[in-house]
Amino acid sequence: MNSNVKSPPGCRNVSRGRLHGSLVSRLDLVTLKLFVAIVEEQSINRAAEREFIAPSAVSKRIADLEHATQTQLLLRHRKGVEPTAAGLAMLNHARTMLRNLAELESEIFDYADGVRGNVRMLASESALFGYFPDALKTFTKLYPEIRIDLAAASSAASVQAVMDGTTDIGIFWGDIAAPHLTVVPCYSDRLVAVVPARHPLSTVDTVRYADVLDHEMVEQEASSALQALLVRQAAELGITPRSHVRVAGYDAVCRMVQANLGVGIVPHSYAARLSPTAGIVSINLQEQWVDRHYKVCVRDLEQQPVATRLMFQHLTGNASTQ
Incomplete structure (x- = not known):
């Protein structure tokens, strides 16, 4: 390694492995939430007030975070604070992590209390009469708290509604283009x-x-x-x-x-x-x-609520021939 390469001002020259280990061990969700609040409020004092914590405690957590990352995340000036380029990267990841945690919390509570939710579906008239009565009978026994809104529509309309986000799951047949959708044979x-x-x-x-x-x-x-x-x-x-x-x-x-x-x-x-x-x-x-041959389609399956994912798995796991 070239010994002449210098670290940025105020930062120690540490290996990527040591930095990674330090960040993982010292990063916590409370600090991430405070960091997001500071950037959004453009003030440590307002962020502290928003999160009901002493400003000195907020400053200490941010100082520890910058020490752990060996990077300056905030620029302090008379009018307040603003994120550095590294701080903007931290902000994006922090928001994603907090959002994922909120979704995890909601999903876990759904499982703890008995899955609840609402699933909107569109299907052809033949599917309403021939396939769904038996499929929904077994599903509602497994998940009695999930509400199902099922309506008739043409195959093209069902696919378009899923693409537009106006319905959650569509059942269709034929060679209809379904770009960016998850499509699985159904019955x-x-x-x-x-x-x-x-x-x-x-x-x-x-x-x-x-x-x-x-x-x-x-x-x-x-x-x-x-x-x-x-x-x-x-x-x-x-x-x-x-x-x-x-x-x-x-x-x-x-x-x-x-x-x-x-x-x-x-x-x-x-x-x-x-x-x-x-x-x-x-x-x-x-x-x-x-x-x-009918197919079931959904948009961004992994991002769907628990109820929608369970319905999709139920329909594709119970494929049949009428």
Whole structure:
């Protein structure tokens, strides 16, 4: 080592290892809190008043901190104090450490008292009927103090809401871009055709989509991801669907089918819950594209409250096929 290299004025020439050990052993959260208060108040006296401690005790702690770091952290002048460049670095880290401690305290208390919180979720209509009832039944038994706000939305809207921070967890299907989100497979479902009980197709177990398109269809709203899929698949077959009715939602589709206004396409999880007396028959479709694989997404998972993380883990740990 070059013996001619000098330490900054007022600082001892110590090794990085010794400095690190000294700082770790002498740094405490009370001093960090006082340091933040001094910078924010621009005064040792005002910081002491704010934290209910004698100014002399504050000065002693800051002097000890500067001695431990071998660095001047504050500039003292007539108008008060201000941080040095090193002091600004200390301020940023101190705030982060205090914030993390507050989050840790909140999280530990949540576990001690029984986890509480609120989780906002958006999911497709089929997920509401087919997946969530059983998934939420087990979750609420484990965490009865967590409130769940669950609403229906399109896949695109669910992803966008998570990205915007207006909802905590989204369930979606299809090739929707979800940049900067944590995305994990959740469950699978498939589409089926539903026809009136006396429809010409009602006696078959499976049917090709091309054969379904020979009949009048009940369409869904144009903004629906499912409707876009059905139109695209019909176009690949060179067929233009015939329809006089367009509705929003699977329940409305089934009601139109029940009224003998056409053939509908809905998720199997929804059709399976139709009453046997509804006068509707579901038929399996032969195409591979009828299988839909859902995903659950969340933003900054590690930064989410305990309740949101527990829900996300529950959904991804209970992936299933409907």
